[in-house]
Amino acid sequence: MSPIVKVLLVLQLYVTFTCVANEVDFLSGTKKLPGSCDFQGGICGYESENTSSVEWILNEEGRYISLDHSFGDGPQKSVLVSPDLQPMEWTCLRVIYQISTSVPDYDPSKLNVYIRPEGESFDFLLWSGSDPSDSWLIASIDLKNTSQSYKIVLEGLLGEDTGASIAIFEISLTLGYCLACDFEENSICGYMNFWNPNVNWFVGGGAVRNSPSTLTMDHTLKNETGHYMYVDSIYAKRIQEVAQLMSPITTTPMSGCFSFHYQIQKASEIEFMLYTRDKYGHYEEIWKAEEYTPSKWNLAEVNIRAPYPIAVIFEVAFYSAVAGYVALDDISFSPHLCANETDIFFDTSEASCDFEDDICSFKQDIRDGPGWTRVTVKRNVYRPGDHTTGQGYFLLTSTKSSRFQSGYIRHLYGPTLPEDLKYCLRFFYAMYGYSKVTSTLAVYLYEENLIVREKIWSSPSTSKGIWTEAEVSFQKPMSTKIVFVSLCKSFWDCGLIGLDDITVTLGDCRNKQGLWLSHPGECTFEVDGCGYTQQKRDRSSWHRTRGSTPTSFTGPQGDHTTGVGYYMYIEASNMHMGQKARLFSQLLRGVYGLQCVTFFYHMYGSGTGILNVYLKVEGENKEQLLWRRVGDQSISWLRDQVEYKCNRNHKIIFEAIRGLSLKSDIAIDDISLQKGSCKELEITRYSSRILEDLNEIEY
Known part of the structure; x- marks a missing residue:
């Protein structure tokens, strides 16, 4: 079956599904902004750029645009640019698309979405997708507040596979955050059910009347025509059947109050929890239903930190086939702290330092004697300067102050880090003159009493006299301090140790490559x-x-x-x-x-x-x-x-x-x-x- 035929079949299924709910589309109250396009009456002012080797083709029935190898073999590129769009508050961009292939894993095709701010030399990559699919997929992209006009740029890249194609069904721009959803739209805002053979999340309300868990009214419209998500225990086959509903993955840093309304039928036989999950599968529980009114809409609020890409996951566990249901509606997000919470987000910059002005929040143990010294090196051809600029400041510890001792140990204490958070520590170090460098520099985690400690990193045996980056991820259930320890067992083994550009960020260090898409320049x-x-x-x-x-x-x-x-x-x-x-x-x-x-x-x-x-x-x-x-x-x-x-x-x-x-x-x-x-x-x-x-x- 050709990719275009697949697109048509999937499109027919999509239209069949959405026709059921079209009668309530106008009730959602979601206003589409300029730049949105469903390709029903044309391409809405979008234009092909002259850098394109082929052009996007509008389907004869005007339902989608597509790109394939009809006009040539080999790699092809097509760029589609929106009209000028005016400055907006926080906006959610959604692209419904499909990438098809005839040869899996062979030179994959790719769809890229950029923003082109007025007065900038570069297009900024917002999102990139290359996974082939037999169905329509949804990319949800948050656009931060902007005070300048901009354009949306869509770039289709076809690989060597002559049977590959890329299609776009709809482009949607709406005010608000992509995490927010009232489930009145056909796409359910890009939320996705993790399929389970027995229990799954479904759309309830509207014309759907196929389950005893259907509510008399949703929370948004307060009537039976409104929509919501629900999961029912009626099909549970074993104890602790789990259903998960996952949000779109965040595409820009955000923190604030995440809120939603929910109903639970039977409290004793259901657990309802909220997690965040990063791209490496690390789960963190941030909320659990404990005090609520059964069979009524309850409001839940929880502060969320998303300094790196995460998804929010609603998880329901049933302990009985007659446990009842859980319903969910009106998810929203605010950049402000929740009204019922006083949690203050930890600023990781307090635990970071480039030593250009001082030693920041780091401290030394006076019992160590002369220890880490903040120094700068004159420009010379013998020893390197700092890592930050080559001419700035860094910390140095050496044997010069311990010449008549058999060895030494030096401690550098960082500020206290709050518990239960995933941290990434990165720093640069350099060693000179050591005959044995293994473990001469180590990093420990000290509990607040400074007695219980754990080594999380030590210098390898291959260290040499250049600035080298080290990184380590950690998470502890109690407050801790990062402590750098320089150790010299005997004078003849000792030398110089330099330390610079310490940074602490939230999340796994592996997020370094997949954090936020870097500046194109x-x-x-x-x-x-x-x-x-x-x-x-x-x-x-x-x-x-x-x-x-x-x-x-x-x-x-x-x-x-x-x-x-x-x-x-x-x-x-x-x-x-x-x-x-x-x-x-x-x-x-x-x-x-x-x-x-x-x-x-x-x-x-x-x-x-x-x-x-x-x-x-x-x-x-x-x-x-x-x-x-x-x-x-x-x-x-x-x-x-x-x-x-x-x-x-x-x-x-x-x-x-x-x-x-x-x-x-x-x-x-x-x-x-x-x-x-x-x-x-x-x-x-x-x-x-x-x-x-x-x-x-x-x-």
Whole structure:
């Protein structure tokens, strides 16, 4: 069966289902905003962009648009752009779509949804889907409050599979949060039942009269035509049959009051609970029905923290086939705390520190004697500076203060972390001079009495003298403190330990890759080249690599992002003096006002040449020099920022020129292109520092 035939069959089923409830659509009170389209009378002002290799096709009956290989084989791309949309309060964007394939797992097709804010150089990726399906799926995407006009951009990418297709049935924009739902819409707001052979969530009310659990009225409309969700024990086959209803996954950070109305028929034989679940399957119970009036609508409110993508799951467990029912209606969300709760959300920034201004909320044990010292390092070619900028501050502990002792132990105590939360700790460390590095730096969790402790991380045996990222996830049922412990068992085994850029966030550390979709102008080179291109690719081009460069006494020992990741560099041994390698950004839309380029660069080696940053305006031959560095700068990764203005389409170019000798490798990493003024120019920050600072050292 062809993908398009599948689409038509599924469409017929969808229309058959929705026709039953069409009589109450007008009762839901949900107003569709401009930008919404059901493709009944056309494509609602959406237009194909000239970057498309094929176009979306409107079905002859006007029920959906689709994309397939009818007009050519091989990878295809089609971009559909909405009309200009005006600033709105918090809005929920829903896309009903289907991706079909004839060869599973072969070069999958993909549907991407972007937002294009007015005055921005980039389209911001909101959501991406590639899972094939024989039925319509719903993508629910929260759009935060905005004060600027914007457009919605839909990008269909067809892979090599010639039988693949992508179809869009409806685009819907409504005011409010995607978590909110009164179940009056046919799509039930993207909520999904986890199918169970015996007990499941169903839509109740309206024209549906197929269960003894049907209520006389819903909560929204207070009559029998309104809709709600319910689950009944009548089909339960064993003790503790479980039914789950899952919300759409959140797509932007949010915290506030989650509320809903519910009914429970028999309290003694039913458990009704509310969980959050992250993408890795970690469940956290946040509410349980305990005090309520049976067979009446009850209001429940609970504070929700969603700093990373989560789904909310309503779970009902039946302990008897005659336990009755649970009904659910009018789910809502508010960015404010619930009225009946005083829970204050913990600000994880209180447990984070880059040590640029002070040691933040961290403390030391005076019984340790001279311990961790906040220092900065003058720009030099012998020892690296801090991780944050290459010229800032970090913490250092060493044997210099313990020269007549057999060893030492140093403690650095973080602030108290509230109980029952999942945390991710990330930090950067560097070690120098240790003959045995295993466990010379460790992280412990101390209970508040500072007596009971648990080791959650220790330095591996492969540590080397570069800034390396470490991360660890943890959750404890009691309040705890993070404690960094530096241990030296004997003088001859000791050296220097640096600590910098400690961050604590909520959630599993694995959320790092799937947290929120990153800024499109940011590139760490960890996955690929981020759309940066070169006019030619040969041995004298920019190269993406990890670890140290082949030539001694030049180039970095690792990347800036994690210490073990990727960066771009030129290999001087493959070039002759004065030869250039040029790296071009993707085409950036021109905007009015300042724009900022932030990047890290590494220029170490006695023969180091030149690194330039240029602005290239589309249609012009002349390039504008924005920034330049010449010669050996530091053994450290250094951060710099440069501002520019350009209201025409343009590119940013990184140009490296090989110097006098083989010791001329140049590297760049962690590039960020953003609208607005740079917070600070690195050259200004460096030149204004007081060099006589008592904590500024060379070692």
